[in-house]
Amino acid sequence: MDLFTPNPDAPWTPVQLARAARRVVEQAIGPIWVRGELTGLKAYASGHWYFTVSDRLAQVRCVMWRKWTQRIKTPPPDGTQVYLLGTPTVWEERGEFRLNVTQLLVTDRIGQQQLALERIREALARDGLFDPGRKRPLPPHPSAIAVVTSLEGAALRDIITVARKRWPAVELLLFGARVQGSEAEGDLLRALARVNRMPGIDLCILARGGGAREDLAVFNNEAVCRALAAVEVPTISAVGHETDLLLTDLIADVRAATPSAAVELALPDQVEFARQIAACGIRLGTALGRSTRLGRERLARSADRLQASLDQRLERRRRDLERLAAQLDALSPLRVLDRGYSMARAEDGRVLKQRASFTPGLEFTLRVVDGEVPARVREAS
């Protein structure tokens, strides 16, 4: 559809025009917050509200469908200053520009809520509950985690899914609590108190999925904050989306942007663990290799020393022997023959030392230095 070239031969129908205007308005502006004065509110039995928001210079017609008015109990009176969240659009049937409102906040109530929040924050701060020194480190490998959240919520599903993927060797203990509405405070207080009575828990996660600001209000509740601070194990607060910052986030030891992120902070990654285990295996092998090499070297050194000590002992023995041999040699009677003496021995080997032994005709042997000489005693003449 060409919006910019008027053509008398192809006139638009009203619905084409209204539809085109609607598309332009919706696309060009989108959802916005509008602040102004509310007047002329008509609340129909169907639950839909029609009203006008205005300032001194302009006014805009507004519609708020039953789905959205349900949250607000009574329609605000004329003249109330309001914040409206809505999408500007064109109501085709009437060709009317209007704001499709999804959220209505009374301005001075916002002011009061803000004030109340500040008072709680001050009270908690006075009691030191935001002190950085209170923050406890998370256990590196928890084996049981308490999860305080709604048993029906998306937050719990996310937590279970991420835990299963990241570190299945853990036990999740669910402490169910409604996390919005008038019962939420009591439920959360009971659940947090039970966490302290349950033995064996290493860590506590307080979680809730994203929602409208007022749906998260219980996580700004003073009693809930104090109950969280009283939890005896380290705590993680994971409420709403990244952009929502609640008082419980400031009280908990660690704030996680989302419930899934809380599990990632709480649990080690099994892939990383497997890597560490594998690294240990490699180090074991290397260390054993080194140990055996050292052992072998030491053994070799011992053998060398043994050999050396044997050699040394043998050498000493050999020198002893030589010395003894020399001594023996010096004592040998044969050495005397060296000097020109000789020794006479009878045939039976007796040494003939006296003249009387030499009977005439006796044959004997004369031992000289280089051998023996046969001899005989001459006959008496």
Place this chain on the structure above:
Amino acid sequence: MTDPAPSLAEELRRLEEIVRRLEREDGDLDQALALFEEGVARLRLARERLGAAELRVKKVLEDAEGTLRATDFDADK
């Protein structure tokens, strides 16, 4: 908490201790071999246990007497 065996984290810690001791060990082969064997056994065990681990999800409720009871929670419903 319902796990009587040491946690996987504990296994990893012991494994690292064994590796450190083995790395310090200088030449006592008997001891080195014993450490190595223990290390390998623990390594295999840790790997098996992690592989076999299944997430346990329990719901904690308080009965009329004020006693807390953990019952299995069907996570897939």
